Amino acid sequence: MTLSTSAAAAAIRSTAQVARRQRISGLSAWVFGGATSLGVIVLIFLAIDTVLSGGSRLSWDFLTSYPSRFAERAGLRSSILGTAWVLGLTVVMVIPVAIATAVWIEEFAPRGRLLNVVKLNLANLAGVPSIIYGVLGLVIFVRLLGLGPSILAGALTLFLMILPMTVVAAQESISQVPSSLRDGSLALGATRWQTVWHHVLPGAAPGIATGVILAISRAAGETAALIMIGAFAFIAFDNTSPLDDFTTVPIQIYNWTIRPQEAFRQNAAASIIVLMVAVMTFNLTAAVIRERFRGD
Amino acid sequence: MAARGFAGDAGAPIARRLRKQRFGRPVESLIVASLWLCAGISLITTALIIGVLARETVTFFRDVSFAEFFLDTNWQPLFNPISFGIWELVAGTVNVVFWSLVLALPIGLASAIYLSEYAHPRTRKILKPLLEALAGVPTVVYAYFALTFITQDVLQPLLGNNISFFNSLGASIVMAVMILPTIASISEDAMASVPEELREGAYGLGATRLEVATRVVVPAALSGIIASILLAISRAVGETMIVAVAAGSTPNLTLSPLESIQTMTGYMLQVALGDAARGSVEYNSLFAVGAMLALMTFFFNVVGQLLVRRFREVYA
Numbered sequence: 001m002t003l004s005t006s007a008a009a010a011a012i013r014s015t016a017q018v019a020r021r022q023r024i025s026g027l028s029a030w031v032f033g034g035a036t037s038l039g040v041i042v043l044i045f046l047a048i049d050t051v052l053s054g055g056s057r058l059s060w061d062f063l064t065s066y067p068s069r070f071a072e073r074a075g076l077r078s079s080i081l082g083t084a085w086v087l088g089l090t091v092v093m094v095i096p097v098a099i100a101t102a103v104w105i106e107e108f109a110p111r112g113r114l115l116n117v118v119k120l121n122l123a124n125l126a127g128v129p130s131i132i133y134g135v136l137g138l139v140i141f142v143r144l145l146g147l148g149p150s151i152l153a154g155a156l157t158l159f160l161m162i163l164p165m166t167v168v169a170a171q172e173s174i175s176q177v178p179s180s181l182r183d184g185s186l187a188l189g190a191t192r193w194q195t196v197w198h199h200v201l202p203g204a205a206p207g208i209a210t211g212v213i214l215a216i217s218r219a220a221g222e223t224a225a226l227i228m229i230g231a232f233a234f235i236a237f238d239n240t241s242p243l244d245d246f247t248t249v250p251i252q253i254y255n256w257t258i259r260p261q262e263a264f265r266q267n268a269a270a271s272i273i274v275l276m277v278a279v280m281t282f283n284l285t286a287a288v289i290r291e292r293f294r295g296d
Numbered sequence: 297m298a299a300r301g302f303a304g305d306a307g308a309p310i311a312r313r314l315r316k317q318r319f320g321r322p323v324e325s326l327i328v329a330s331l332w333l334c335a336g337i338s339l340i341t342t343a344l345i346i347g348v349l350a351r352e353t354v355t356f357f358r359d360v361s362f363a364e365f366f367l368d369t370n371w372q373p374l375f376n377p378i379s380f381g382i383w384e385l386v387a388g389t390v391n392v393v394f395w396s397l398v399l400a401l402p403i404g405l406a407s408a409i410y411l412s413e414y415a416h417p418r419t420r421k422i423l424k425p426l427l428e429a430l431a432g433v434p435t436v437v438y439a440y441f442a443l444t445f446i447t448q449d450v451l452q453p454l455l456g457n458n459i460s461f462f463n464s465l466g467a468s469i470v471m472a473v474m475i476l477p478t479i480a481s482i483s484e485d486a487m488a489s490v491p492e493e494l495r496e497g498a499y500g501l502g503a504t505r506l507e508v509a510t511r512v513v514v515p516a517a518l519s520g521i522i523a524s525i526l527l528a529i530s531r532a533v534g535e536t537m538i539v540a541v542a543a544g545s546t547p548n549l550t551l552s553p554l555e556s557i558q559t560m561t562g563y564m565l566q567v568a569l570g571d572a573a574r575g576s577v578e579y580n581s582l583f584a585v586g587a588m589l590a591l592m593t594f595f596f597n598v599v600g601q602l603l604v605r606r607f608r609e610v611y612a
Contacts, residue, residue: 018502021504021506021507022504024504024506025504025505025506025507028505028506028509029410029414029505031406032406032407032409032410032414033410033414033415035402035403035406035407035410036406036407036410036411036415036423036427036480037423038403038407039403039407039426039427039430039473039476039477039480040423040426040427042430042473043426043429043430043433046433046437046441046445049441049445053444096334097334097337100330100331100333100334100335101331101334101335101337101338103331104328104331104332104334104335105335108328108331108332109335117339118335118338118339121338121339121342122338123597123601124342124594124597124598124601125338125341125342127527127530127593127594127596127597128345128534128590128593128594129533129534129535129536129561129589129590129593130534130536131534131536131561131564131565131586131589132345132349132534132586132589132590133345134568135348135349135564135582135583135586136341136344136345136348138568139348139352140344140348143574160337160341163337163338163341164338167338191321191324192324193324193327193328214432217432218432220434221433221434221435221436221437222434223434223435223436223536223537224435224536224537224540224561224565227565227568227569228564228565228568230568232568232569250434250436253436253437253440254436254439254537254541257436257439257440257443257444257541258443258541265444268440268444269440269444272437272440275434275437276433276434276437279432279433279434280429283429283432287425
């Protein structure tokens with residue numbers, strides 16, 4: 001009798017305990033889910049805030065006017081052109097060098113200490129803060145090579161900055177090309193380079209393109225490295241040569257953000273819309289390419 | 297002898313052609329050589345970074361003593377008495393990194409646990425890229441929000457005069473958003489690579505979902521989680537625009553989030569924007585601070601990478 005009641009009590013107690021543990025666990029789903037959506041909510045919130053404060057400034061005039069002392073007349077013309085110049089030169093440099101480096105690492109490098117050093121070095125370079133690349137660009141490109149705070153100096157700096165992440169992306173997609181393709185090509189008498197050029201690179205192209213686009217997206221938003229090399233000038237002309245001084249959209253955003261007048265802040269918000277549309281287009285393109293070629 | 301001679305006679309052209317194919321293709325070896333040259337660019341970059349920072353830092357220490365740099369607690373490069381005690385700038389960096397971690401760590405880990413252990417695969421497929429999109433936002437955009445939205449519209453009405461206009465809290469909050477995807481994404485990768493058997497064993501013993509997550513998966517993925525935190529710290533230490541815009545330019549030996557401070561990166565940007573003459577002590581201090589910054593991020597990166605490699609070796 002006493003035994004059975006205490007057993008029943010224990011059973012009730014443990015059932016209650018299990019129920020409580022289950023309840024806590026069920027609750028935790030909401031807590032963790034809420035924390036996850038917090039980041040996404042912030043993202044949406046920032047987008048809305050920017051559009052509200054900068055949307056009204058956005059117009060064709062804003063995109064095609066030079067900067068000005070008067071907030072209402074200032075525009076993004078020279079910074080959009082400067083961004084296009086710098087990114088264009090950066091892309092031209094980074095694509096061949098990144099692919100060549102990745103091909104060498106994956107296809108030609110003799111396995112050994114040198115290869116390990118190169119790989120380790122790339123991993124470390126990817127973690128170097130952008131402002132340090134700016135210091136490097138300032139001393140080597142601006143001062144030593146005498147390029148001044150020019151488009152070319154900026155592009156070289158950004159090129160070195162995004163090279164590691166582009167190489168790593170290219171490496172990954174090259175290593176995912178099935179080795180049966182290589183074996184088949186080599187067995188038919190192709191040389192190693194012919195194999196790489198005709199079979200490996202076409203197979204790896206979508207992955208490489210994704211990596212390059214994401215890297216360019218990062219370069220498009222870079223500010224600190226470019227300010228470091230001295231690209232913080234008032235530019236009221238159209239860039240025509242890689243040796244011109246320049247400004248970019250992120251630099252212009254910084255310039256307008258640190259001014260106390262509300263009207264300039266609105267310009268900053270409008271420029272952020274422009275920059276974010278560009279960056280999101282890059283990222284979306286990369287995502288689409290990745291999704292489309294995933295199954296192959 | 298005769299046989300060899302015969303084979304040699306008939307095989308000579310083939311042998312010659314084969315030899316040509318292996319060694320006689322100047323174009324092919326030229327291509328491989330140029331590939332190797334391109335691969336060398338990244339090695340040269342590292343050498344240049346070390347060389348530039350080391351050279352200019354040595355110049356700096358000709359004017360400023362080691363003892364002053366590491367023992368003085370006052371960073372005052374512009375006004376008399378001029379002094380270069382690095383700790384105020386290091387404190388500024390630690391201040392922002394600390395408060396951003398306080399915010400990003402719980403949220404980031406909760407996100408990682410949710411994505412890895414709770415979310416339906418379809419939800420996860422939508423949420424993870426959205427979270428990672430936060431890492432793609434240019435930092436100057438974050439800087440704008442830190443100053444205009446967080447500080448002006450939220451913190452100042454909330455805290456009034458207790459908080460200065462430029463303050464570390466505004467920068468830290470936005471920095472937390474910036475490093476959130478680093479923590480969430482890498483931790484989630486680590487948790488996803490924990491073998492399913494471990495979870496099934498725990499469920500079999502009657503553990504709830506929360507218990508499986510916190511007592512089985514998190515401990516098993518711990519080295520990956522720590523790696524994600526170290527990489528996030530490294531990113532936060534090197535971040536420039538947010539702190540330069542929102543945290544102020546007052547070197548300050550404090551961990552209070554309400555005060556105006558200056559970080560190492562913030563100081564470097566200030567020198568770049570200022571008109572310090574080339575060769576002056578102020579100009580050279582840029583490189584000494586840069587060297588300190590590079591060493592700090594290098595340390596966090598290397599330890600983080602070692603840990604990432606370790607957890608990959610265990611489960612992959």
